[in-house]
Amino acid sequence: MKKNETKFTSPPSGAGGLVIINYGAGNIQSIMFAIERLGFKATLSNNPDEIQAADKVIFPGVGEASSAMEKLIESGLDRLIPNLQQPVLGICLGMQLMCKTSEEGNTKGLGIFDVDVIKFTPSVKVPQMGWNNIYNLQSPLFAGINENEYMYLVHSFYAPLCKEAIATTNYEVEYASALQKNNFYGTQFHPEKSGDIGEQILENFLKIPLAPKGGTSKR
């Protein structure tokens, strides 16, 4: 196991300190490459201490919900993630696991977002695969992003519109293609695979100002 001391002391705060949660359920390399293209650095980790100490956390995920959730539980991350204070971005399945439940494998999620993830009906092709537009954008995550830009999506399950929706997309129904609650953000689309606009959204997340660190706030 790699010890984390050097990693925390070397990168300057804000330019480093980004951790991508590596729990064996994600195409992590794509996100790593996108972050590198933006001039940032990230550490891959499933170590709770390392994640806890990060300035920013990206929570990726592709695949099936219940098996991904099992992996989180095995490593204790199911309890850690909902209590993180720094900005956290869940992508695709990561976002879905941050919801209350998922119909996929009857999975109990992390419960950060107050919404139940459900499946598209066979009235449309499932999975939705490809580029669809996002609108009703309401978050600093979308600073400088025009309404109706196209994002890349691949998913069979979705979060219905709810009070935490910060972006809407239409496929069969209008649904929440991004969510936010306090420091927690989630995108159903893949910003790392959505061209230059997607990279800008990722960059917006990386540039969200950090809350004061060191346990001085909250409590």
Next chain:
Amino acid sequence: MLTKRIIPCLDIKNGRTVKGVNFVALRDAGDPVELAKIYSDEGADELVFLDISATEERRKTLVDLVRKVASTINIPFTVGGGISSVEDVEILLNNGADKVSINSSAVKNPQLINDLAQKFGSQCVVVAIDAKQINGQWIVHLVGGKVPTELNLFDWAVEVAQRGAGEILFTSMDNDGTKNGFANEALAKLSGLVNIPIIASGGAGNIQHFVDTFKEGKADAALAASVFHFKEIKIKNLKQALKNNSIEVRL
């Protein structure tokens, strides 16, 4: 609205992009990484990266090239050619591929589709099907269209969808390399039979062929190689023309 996708295909042999006419007589169309970047900048929606030497020569897909492409471009891409196991797929995904395409190995071992869908999710499993008509029947072929199987295209398509494929890439060997248009009748039938996206492949020669395959062939995406590699069709012009024909595209 979900848009129709335009997908340039980079056929790779010995690290270079090539495209054959009816899968023989290969010509060199350039450096794959350079092409990938150009297509991404021009508005391609995805890329497919097929190591066409892999099946014949038992070569594993070019992992280094996958890494280079993945680090250069910010749109999704699929890798195919010579993929026959869960381990093969794991290596490719770990190096930045978004999806894998399997063909012969799925026919030889259909359980592989289930295994991949189970382990990595259906969204990254593309099953490529090459078929041509024999006595009026669409028959699935292997090894770049050289070896016929017992399988009927439509039966096989239904089976791969049931086993967990996330997408079907259907290449008509009758149309491939002809530049006479896609196999729209078969495509429309496929689209009605299975509820996963269908990528049309084989036969693109002009812009109208793309219009036709989206309208008549009901394809969700269209794939082509040489018309893009040799700049006979510019992706930007193609997408504008599709839009003018009331086909939803990302511009």
